[in-house]
Amino acid sequence: MSKPIRIGIIGAGGIARGAHIPSYQSYGRDVEVVSVSNHNKEKAVECAEQFSIPHAYENEQQMLDEMDLDAVSICTPNKFHAAQAIAALKAGCHVLCEKPPAMTAEEAETMAWEAEKAGRILTYGFHFRFQPEVESLKKYIDGHELGEIYAAKTHYNRRRGIPGWGVFTNKELQGGGTLIDNGVHMLDTALYLMGYPKPKTVLGATYQKIGHRPGVGLMGEWDDENFSVEDMARGMITFENGSSLMFESTFAANIEELSSKKVSIVGDQGGAELFPLKIFQEKYDTLVDTTPAYVEKRDVHESLVHDFIECMLHDKQPVSTPSEGVLIQQIIQALYESAKTGEAVNI
Ligand SMILES: NC(=O)c1ccc[n+]([C@@H]2O[C@H](COP(=O)([O-])OP(=O)(O)OC[C@H]3O[C@@H](n4cnc5c(N)ncnc54)[C@H](O)[C@@H]3O)[C@@H](O)[C@H]2O)c1
Known part of the structure; x- marks a missing residue:
């Protein structure tokens, strides 16, 4: 052996x-x-x-x-x-x-x-790439069930989900807040399903409106006095192939749901949503929706x-590659830069 x-x-x-x-x-x-x-x-x-x-x-x-x-x-x-x-x-x-x-x-x-x-x-x-629903949708996309993907939208929002442990609210050690922590998971999932197209232009906005004051902590009590990151990030990314992606994530915001995440993918032959997985198509003159009857439970870590x-x-x-790491980091950096300057950033 x-x-x-x-x-x-x-x-x-x-x-x-x-x-x-x-x-x-x-x-x-x-x-x-x-x-x-x-x-x-x-x-x-x-x-x-x-x-x-x-x-x-x-x-x-x-x-x-x-x-x-x-x-x-x-x-x-x-x-x-x-x-x-x-x-x-x-x-x-x-x-x-x-x-x-x-x-x-x-x-x-x-x-x-x-x-x-x-x-x-x-x-x-x-x-998240190992979520059975993500794997399943990737197979639909690779099987051309959605056709040409030209639009996507994703969010990963928490109402009061600022981590109360670790250094997640320390800009110097983490580089940012919700975008680079929870948001990055949905950003990667959307990009993966879109085929990781090359980004062209990025417009971003970030906010720090809640984390710098004490409040209800649903992920532990956070250190409001040393909160140095954004609690909301938003952006729009266009790609060289003409497709576009809208993005939002929050650590904390005055929204209805305590926690919510979604990826929407739109192609010319079909569309899809995660989480949960739904597929929207027009087949044989009928608008049809497809949902899985069973989704395996799995420890994705x-x-x-x-x-x-x-x-x-x-x-x-591996399914996640170094070159994709470069592309996602370019997008994150451009989102932060655009948020700072108020201008769109060309990559
Ligand atoms: N994939 C996921 O869902 C997921 C979840 C949580 C964290 N993370 C990532 O994992 C990383 C760590 O997060 P965590 O939740 O374990 O944080 P943590 O604070 O619980 O653990 C970090 C550990 O690193 C140690 N450390 C700090 N600086 C170090 C250094 N220079 N050299 C060696 N050790 C050092 C700390 O003492 C601590 O023990 C972060 O990048 C975070 O984004 C990913």
Whole structure:
């Protein structure tokens, strides 16, 4: 039997403990999480003990130098994604980096370039792609059931869903708020279903109207005094192929629903909505709607990690690619720039 794939974890917080580590450990004997690193050593040690991981580090470079790893998961605040991914790629590791890819488009480009140079996998934590309904709609789209896709719309809104833990409200460490945190998931899902067209022009607006004052926290009590990110982001993106996408996300806003997310895709042969999945078509002179009779329930974080492992074991390309990481980061950057200047940004 061949040796198990040796995994290292960088960042021992919520997503590492809640998703990545248990998902590697549930895969079976082909994989072993051998080390964890966190800039706060106590956290690394605590995490290692919690999951029976043999080695704990406070410095990820030392871990990369000493542990002979095959792959790492990067589960740190966004500010550190690029440098840590590049260090891991240079050490010969495959990399699963949490979303968003980075803080800037330039960082995402360098990450993509380093992955290419190293001949290693670089993929991102866009787990919504593993939702059965998203997979199903992608098959409809690839089967030309919607025809030419020319318009899309997406939102991921929370009424009072500012995270009360971590550093999600710290602009310096995260690069932004709702757009780069929850919004980015729906932005990626819409772009994925549209075939990741090349963006052309981006018009954005961001607001900070609620997070800087105390209020009802449905995702814990947030730190209103140090709230330095946007609580609402909106935008319109046009693409070189003529298609367009409207986007909105909120951490907090005075809206009816406590939490709501949707992706709408419009093609010349059919349209579709997620979540839940509905398909709208005209067939045999009849306007018809299609809905699934059954949708599998799945732990999509586990699916993402298991797919990463399968890609390493069987030399496959992951569903989320470095070049898509560059495109989404270009859009995020342009949305923030446009929001700042009030002008549309050409990419
Ligand atoms: N895919 C998803 O649904 C999802 C969900 C949550 C978080 N995330 C992403 O995962 C990342 C981490 O989020 P989290 O919720 O685990 O946050 P967290 O605050 O719970 O954990 C982050 C950990 O990283 C450590 N850390 C901070 N700076 C570090 C550094 N320079 N080097 C090493 N360790 C460092 C912190 O001490 C902490 O233990 C973020 O990029 C976030 O966007 C993704």
